[in-house]
Amino acid sequence: MNLIDARGIDFSHGGHRVLQGVSLSVAPGEIVTIVGPNGSGKSTLLRVLIGALKTQKGSVTRQSGLRIGYVPQKLHIDPTLPMTVERFLNLPHAVAPDAAAAALRAAGVPGVAGRQMSQLSGGQFQRVLLARAILARPHILMLDEATQGLDQPGSAAFYRQIEAVRRDLGCAVLMVSHELHVVMSASDRVICLNGHVCCEGTPEVVSAAPAYRELFGTGTGGALALYRHDHDHGHDHHHEAAE
Numbered sequence: 001m002n003l004i005d006a007r008g009i010d011f012s013h014g015g016h017r018v019l020q021g022v023s024l025s026v027a028p029g030e031i032v033t034i035v036g037p038n039g040s041g042k043s044t045l046l047r048v049l050i051g052a053l054k055t056q057k058g059s060v061t062r063q064s065g066l067r068i069g070y071v072p073q074k075l076h077i078d079p080t081l082p083m084t085v086e087r088f089l090n091l092p093h094a095v096a097p098d099a100a101a102a103a104l105r106a107a108g109v110p111g112v113a114g115r116q117m118s119q120l121s122g123g124q125f126q127r128v129l130l131a132r133a134i135l136a137r138p139h140i141l142m143l144d145e146a147t148q149g150l151d152q153p154g155s156a157a158f159y160r161q162i163e164a165v166r167r168d169l170g171c172a173v174l175m176v177s178h179e180l181h182v183v184m185s186a187s188d189r190v191i192c193l194n195g196h197v198c199c200e201g202t203p204e205v206v207s208a209a210p211a212y213r214e215l216f217g218t219g220t221g222g223a224l225a226l227y228r229h230d231h232d233h234g235h236d237h238h239h240e241a242a243e
């Protein structure tokens, strides 16, 4: 039984079609990564899956009682507003101090509870967001570009933390990332999105798939090619990794 099943999702922002015929599912405990160029609909898809956006066509089925821990792409907190980490973790619901401390430990930032949010490093801030997601005791963690702004060692460390959290909680992980070389190896399954699902499968299968190579190139150059991508991928044909 899958935690989430999405079938044939279409979504437009205004008149602009962002997702077309997207299907994906996540099973308990697996790590699934969505990769795709800027503007390919990754954040939109996550927001459809959590129910923040309503799909215009297709269906999203969540296992009944499913708890989702969501780590957003960015969260702006007014730096002039004093707010300790502990206070932040108590929004919007109060949590027991030991639950907050346990979540911070699991997220790899024990001992920051008394610090000001505005004084955390980028990596610590993301881990506090992760701690907040952990407090939901999620069946699935969803992370949207959670390592944006972190340097490469910082993001590699963050992904190792995610794997540790997955082991501890036994939850599934669905994440969006640009860092193909880092996330590919950590994922059970990779979905390459460009408005539609271009290809999907194990990291080995996807990185060898023609549609993936067309989008990202190969090797380390591939990660860079991501930022320069300007190929308007056709939506009237699907490349399947299995072909």
Ligand SMILES: Nc1ncnc2c1ncn2[C@@H]1O[C@H](COP(=O)(O)OP(=O)(O)OP(=O)(O)O)[C@@H](O)[C@H]1O
Residues within 6 Å of the ligand: 013, 014, 018, 036, 037, 038, 039, 040, 041, 042, 043, 044, 045
């Ligand atoms: N609230 C919105 N209103 C109008 N258009 C939007 C909105 N949010 C996103 N879009 C547009 O939808 C498209 C997909 O955006 P989305 O953020 O889902 O892509 P993404 O793959 O997550 O991109 P990135 O890698 O740059 O974060 C983009 O063209 C974007 O401009």
